[in-house]
Every structure is written in C-alpha cells, then in structure tokens.
Amino acid sequence: MVSYHQTKQMTNLSTMSVSNQEISTMEPLNPVKSLVCSPDLSVFTPACGGGETLSANVEEKTYQCLLCQKVFDQKSLYQTHLRSHGKEGEDPYRCNICGKTFAVPARLTRHYRTHTGEKPYQCEYCSKSFSVKENLSVHRRIHTKERPYKCDVCERAFEHSGKLHRHMRIHTGERPHKCTVCSKTFIQSGQLVIHMRTHTGEKPYVCKACGKGFTCSKQLKVHTRTHTGEKPYTCDICGKSFGYNHVLKLHQVRLFSLKFPQNILWFYTFIYSCYFMPCFLI
Numbered sequence: 001m002v003s004y005h006q007t008k009q010m011t012n013l014s015t016m017s018v019s020n021q022e023i024s025t026m027e028p029l030n031p032v033k034s035l036v037c038s039p040d041l042s043v044f045t046p047a048c049g050g051g052e053t054l055s056a057n058v059e060e061k062t063y064q065c066l067l068c069q070k071v072f073d074q075k076s077l078y079q080t081h082l083r084s085h086g087k088e089g090e091d092p093y094r095c096n097i098c099g100k101t102f103a104v105p106a107r108l109t110r111h112y113r114t115h116t117g118e119k120p121y122q123c124e125y126c127s128k129s130f131s132v133k134e135n136l137s138v139h140r141r142i143h144t145k146e147r148p149y150k151c152d153v154c155e156r157a158f159e160h161s162g163k164l165h166r167h168m169r170i171h172t173g174e175r176p177h178k179c180t181v182c183s184k185t186f187i188q189s190g191q192l193v194i195h196m197r198t199h200t201g202e203k204p205y206v207c208k209a210c211g212k213g214f215t216c217s218k219q220l221k222v223h224t225r226t227h228t229g230e231k232p233y234t235c236d237i238c239g240k241s242f243g244y245n246h247v248l249k250l251h252q253v254r255l256f257s258l259k260f261p262q263n264i265l266w267f268y269t270f271i272y273s274c275y276f277m278p279c280f281l282i
Contacts, residue, residue: 063075093105093107097112110131113131114131122136123140138159142159146159149161151164151167151168151171153168154171177191178192179196194215194216203215205217206220207223207224207227209227233245235252237252
C-alpha cells in the first residue's frame with residue numbers, strides 16, 4: 001500500500017541543470033508530498049511520466065538523490081545525505097498536513113496514518129489494529145506471554161524495553177517527573193498526568209451507566225464492574241471469583257493466615273498496604 005498525495009507537478013530533475021546555489025534554495029519536500037513509499041508496503045509504479053517512480057533506487061543496491069543526482073551504494077549514507085538538503089536542524093521530508101519533518105520517507109508514511117486513522121496491521125488473536133507493524137509485534141506478546149526484556153535485579157520480565165526502563169526506576173529510586181504544584185515526584189509521566197487532575201479537578205473518564213467521573217481509565221474500568229457484576233479475578237486456591245484484584249489478594253492472605261497463624265502480623269501489614277496503595281493493586 002502507498003500513501004499518495006496530489007501536489008503541483010515537479011519539473012523532471014533528470015533533464016534540468018541545477019547549480020549549487022539553486023539547490024540551496026529549492027524546496028526539497030515536494031517529491032515526498034507526491035508519493036510516499038515505505039519498506040513494509042507493496043511496490044507501486046505510477047502510470048504517468050513514462051514509468052518514472054519516486055523510488056531512490058536507480059539499480060539494485062544503489063540509491064540516487066533526486067535533488068542533486070548523487071548516487072550512493074549504502075542506504076544509511078543516502079539517508080544521511082538527504083538531510084543536507086533540508087534547513088539546518090530539519091529533516092527533508094515534511095508532512096503537508098501538520099508540517100512535521102522526517103529523515104526518511106517510510107517514517108513520513110507511518111506518520112500520515114496518525115492523520116488518516118489507517119491501521120493496516122491487525123492482531124490475529126484479538127483483531128486489534130495498529131498503524132505500525134512494530135507496535136503489533138509488541139502487542140502480540142500479551143497473547144504469547146513472551147517477555148524478552150528481563151530485569152537484572154529482580155528477574156521480572158517485560159514485553160518491551162520501555163516497560164523495563166521504567167521498572168528499573170523502582171530499583172534506582174529515580175523519580176524524574178515532578179508536580180509543579182505540590183512537588184510530588186513520580187516514576188512515570190502518566191502517573192504525573194493523573195496526579196495533576198487531583199489539583200485541577202478534571203475527571204475525563206465518565207461512567208455511561210451512572211455519570212460518575214474518574215481521573216484515569218483504570219478507575220473507570222474497575223467501577224464499571226459494579227454495574228456489570230464482572231468478576232475477572234479467580235482464586236487459584238479455592239476457585240472463588242472477585243471483581244477487584246486487591247480483594248482477591250486480601251482473600252488469599254486470609255486463607256494463608258488461617259493456615260499459618262504465626263504470620264498474622266504480616267497479614268495486617270498487607271491489609272494496610274492494600275488500602276493505602278489501591279492504584280497499584282487494581
């Protein structure tokens with residue numbers, strides 16, 4: 001599949017004499033606005049222009065710049081060269097909708113999907129769709145239980161590197177996200193966003209059944225179970241089901257304390273943590 005965007009027709013660069021001064025002033029972005037190709041998409045050849053395409057390949061394993069006709073035998077060198085035609089500090093491929101720039105056409109193609117809403121990559125397990133193939137690969141690990149990124153400290157494993165990076169802050173004590181109102185710090189930026197709503201009073205997640213508002217989607221999801229009666233958490237000891245994860249944990253600790261009464265102090269410590277850290281136990 002190819003993203004195709006109509007713009008004014010370009011002059012044939014292969015027959016045009018271009019001086020160094022003209023190259024420095026010419027707009028390098030129109031070619032991308034005309035046609036955007038991506039390595040993960042099918043090859044498409046326009047019917048017009050005598051079969052000419054916007055592909056940078058002039059022959060197998062060679063890459064030609066359409067602005068100055070230089071030829072490169074390595075893709076990385078070609079992509080680095082393309083940046084020299086953009087403004088200082090700016091990538092040469094620009095989105096004609098929002099103006100954001102990119103180093104290579106493939107990234108611009110993926111970016112266009114944020115405007116069009118196109119999600120061509122679908123999960124074969126749950127039919128959820130994604131705009132980027134890499135995101136589908138990461139999502140698929142939820143179903144396959146694959147956890148290739150492992151913590152060296154506690155051996156906990158994660159499906160992608162970002163989660164491992166955030167998890168490591170638990171061990172290092174790093175809390176880089178700080179509230180500008182009360183100076184409270186957080187491990188993740190999302191936690192700070194949710195916390196800020198306690199100051200602003202914003203509750204963007206509203207229950208359709210009763211109209212009650214919540215500061216985060218997870219709170220709404222848990223609340224919805226009071227209407228649906230859903231009990232997704234099952235005790236693997238006795239088989240009893242619960243609507244909340246922390247209630248299941250309390251239930252299991254109670255069973256454990258009855259069997260091992262010498263651990264009753266640990267039992268009450270766990271109850272305390274359940275009530276004062278509910279967001280982590282949902």
